[in-house]
Amino acid sequence: MTTLSKQVPTFGQYLLKRYGERVHKIALDAAFTCPNRDGSKGSGGCTFCNNVSFSPNGRQPRPIKAQLTAGRRVIRKRTGARKYLAYFQAYTNTYDEIERLKALYDEALSDEDIIGLSIGTRPDCVADSVLDLLAGYQRRGYEIWLELGLQSAFDETLAAVNRGHGFREYAQSVTQARQRGLKVCTHLIAGLPGETARHNSETLRRVLELGTDGLKLHPLHVVKGTQLANSWRRGDYQPLSLAAYVDIAADMVEQTPSSVVWHRLTGTASESILLAPLWCAKKWRVLNAITNELQRRRVLCRQVA
Ligand code: SF4
Numbered sequence: 001m002t003t004l005s006k007q008v009p010t011f012g013q014y015l016l017k018r019y020g021e022r023v024h025k026i027a028l029d030a031a032f033t034c035p036n037r038d039g040s041k042g043s044g045g046c047t048f049c050n051n052v053s054f055s056p057n058g059r060q061p062r063p064i065k066a067q068l069t070a071g072r073r074v075i076r077k078r079t080g081a082r083k084y085l086a087y088f089q090a091y092t093n094t095y096d097e098i099e100r101l102k103a104l105y106d107e108a109l110s111d112e113d114i115i116g117l118s119i120g121t122r123p124d125c126v127a128d129s130v131l132d133l134l135a136g137y138q139r140r141g142y143e144i145w146l147e148l149g150l151q152s153a154f155d156e157t158l159a160a161v162n163r164g165h166g167f168r169e170y171a172q173s174v175t176q177a178r179q180r181g182l183k184v185c186t187h188l189i190a191g192l193p194g195e196t197a198r199h200n201s202e203t204l205r206r207v208l209e210l211g212t213d214g215l216k217l218h219p220l221h222v223v224k225g226t227q228l229a230n231s232w233r234r235g236d237y238q239p240l241s242l243a244a245y246v247d248i249a250a251d252m253v254e255q256t257p258s259s260v261v262w263h264r265l266t267g268t269a270s271e272s273i274l275l276a277p278l279w280c281a282k283k284w285r286v287l288n289a290i291t292n293e294l295q296r297r298r299v300l301c302r303q304v305a
Helices: 011-019 064-079 098-109 128-139 155-160 167-179 197-210 227-233 242-255 283-304
Strands: 023-028 083-088 114-121 143-151 183-190 214-219 261-264 274-276
Touching (some): 011 261, 023 064, 064 083, 083 098, 098 114, 098 128, 128 143, 128 167, 167 197, 183 197, 214 242, 242 283
Parallel strands (some): 083 114, 214 261
């Protein structure tokens, strides 16, 4: 039986090879907001982004240290890992004064077993000062990843989902980051309104042409409290089928050189808000289907050769 890591260069395998042991990410919510909501870049947010999570009193995350302690306990019990990356995941994790960013990142790195950072953000929110700060951590030996949410390289798609940025901002950020030697993981979505497999392939081509070190892919989810949910209810948006998503993901893996690490090949939303497609709640079913499809294609290729 084949496994995903035999078919695809996964982030877990990359970390295992680099550190000689398992390293896991601990996801953090540092109470950042989003400039696509507060009017500084746009308002209303992306059409697929859940409104409820933006209610002013709905989110009071615990201090970073407490989140690391809780996350470490769960991951260690489940996987036995002893080293971790602090993953600043929720919302736009570079959207604040540089002094506050430094204080938060320093706080996370002050625990011995935190060997680096993953910083999730929008491509139009990456100031030079942030890149310099991250490059400084990297020079000190920390594992640093900048995770940029691009989703699509098509400006008309980005406008249709109200992203509030275009491909140009992504190109600038990724170039600036990589010029400083920082590793970039690019986030992409399959099944965006108006897009087909051809768009995903062209997006990937443009991302690879510019250069990236890692990729994350997930199907577009329809979740409660979003403009996309209204569109889906009216029948104006059809989510991808599992078979279509598996085909797109396998095509993209085949298109990507093995030097680029896959951080994720699917994703889901919490059951309490997920409306469609319901198959994406079964993460292992999706990953197994992608693994089997890649294996099937390779066998076929060998037979033809
Ligand atoms: S998806 Fe990200 S960028 Fe878009 S509104 Fe939500 S938090 Fe902001």
